Amino acid sequence: DADxxxxxxxxxxxxxKRIMLECSQTKGHDRMYWYxxxxxxxxxxxxxxFDVKDINKGEISDGYSVSRQAQAKxxxxxxxxxxxxxxxxxxxxxxxxxxxxxxxxFGEGSxxxxx
Amino acid sequence: GDSVTQMEGPVTLSEEAxxxxxxxxxxxxxxxxxxxxxxxxxxxxLLLKATKADDKGSNKGFEATYRKETTSFHLEKGSVQxxxxxxxxxxxxxxxxxxxxxGTGTRLKVLA
Numbered sequence: 421d422a423d424x425x426x427x428x429x430x431x432x433x434x435x436x437k438r439i440m441l442e443c444s445q446t447k448g449h450d451r452m453y454w455y456x457x458x459x460x461x462x463x464x465x466x467x468x469x470f471d472v473k474d475i476n477k478g479e480i481s482d483g484y485s486v487s488r489q490a491q492a493k494x495x496x497x498x499x500x501x502x503x504x505x506x507x508x509x510x511x512x513x514x515x516x517x518x519x520x521x522x523x524x525x526f527g528e529g530s531x532x533x534x535x
Numbered sequence: 536g537d538s539v540t541q542m543e544g545p546v547t548l549s550e551e552a553x554x555x556x557x558x559x560x561x562x563x564x565x566x567x568x569x570x571x572x573x574x575x576x577x578x579x580x581l582l583l584k585a586t587k588a589d590d591k592g593s594n595k596g597f598e599a600t601y602r603k604e605t606t607s608f609h610l611e612k613g614s615v616q617x618x619x620x621x622x623x624x625x626x627x628x629x630x631x632x633x634x635x636x637x638g639t640g641t642r643l644k645v646l647a
Contacts, residue, residue, distance in 0.1 A: 424578070451633070462624065462639040463579075476633070510578055514635075523569065524635055526578035 423447045426511050426527035434535050439498040441530045443511030450516050452494040453524070454478075454486060457508040466509075469494055470516065501534045508532075537562040541625045541638035548615055548645050556610040556641045558599075558625035566627040568592075568601055568608040573622040573640070582610075582623070615645045 424445045433439055443452065450471050455463040465478030467486040475488055483505060485497045498505055508531050512524040542557040560566065567586045571579040583592030588603035597612045608625060625638040 453635075460639055463637040465634075468633050470633070512579075523581040523584065524571075524579070526580065528576075528578045 422528065424511055424513055424525055424527040426509075426530045428530060429528065430531045432533045432535065433501055435502055437501050439501050439532065441496045441509055441511075441532070443494045443496070443527060445492050445511075445513045445525075447513055447515075447525060448491075449513035449525070450491065451514045452488065453512040453514070454484075454494070454496045455510045455512060456480065457510060457529075463510065466496065498532075501532075503534045506532060506534045537566070537627060537629065537634065537636050539625050539627055539636050539638040541641055543639070544622075544642040546641060546643045548643070550617055550645055550647050551614045552645075554610070554612040554615045554619075554643065556623055556625075556643070558608045558610065558638060560606050560608065560625075560627050562606075562627055562629055564629045566629045568599070569626040569628075569635075570597070570599055570608070570610050571624040571626060571637075573624065575621070579624060615643070617645045617647050619643060620645045
């Protein structure tokens with residue numbers, strides 16, 4: 421099984437609907453991240469969490485919210501989806517004890533299409 | 536602010552050709568540098584990394600050297616294979632921050 425698991429892997433929805441993307445990890449890492457990938461733009465950070473009580477906005481947080489339900493779970497919500505939120509979303513984790521030398525561990529991605 | 540610039544793709548090569556994907560960065564402090572690879576339908580995975588100047592990261596035949604004087608971390612491979620077809624991302628992070636800054640990615644296609 422994957423160390424970082426995202427659900428759903430694919431979702432098609434309509435404008436105005438509420439969508440939740442879920443992420444769970446078995447790596448025991450304290451830090452979790454949500455990124456968005458768009459062609460030609462690379463990865464952009466939406467939200468990040470250093471522990472259950474520490475949640476921070478990234479560079480493109482407008483229109484999104486998150487919840488860190490446990491150290492191992494970090495969900496991303498789109499309260500009212502719009503077409504320009506169509507993208508590939510990635511959850512990632514890292515270990516704070518390895519900051520600056522450590523790596524990010526990514527899930528397989530959740531492809532969201534908003535019609 | 537910190538940034539990563541990498542060459543635009545797509546890059547199309549024949550099998551066994553030499554590969555270079557350029558990456559330059561700007562950063563305050565002393566960043567660690569990474570190359571991540573994304574195979575079709577998968578998430579990103581670390582390919583190699585270097586944490587200080589003149590370090591060379593290597594993995595699966597790929598290499599990159601941390602050049603502080605030219606603020607570069609170019610990815611090279613002497614002989615590419617069809618299985619190397621993927622998107623490659625250059626990235627950096629600096630000590631004490633949450634920030635992992637990614638380049639826009641370079642798509643590599645290797646033809647048999």
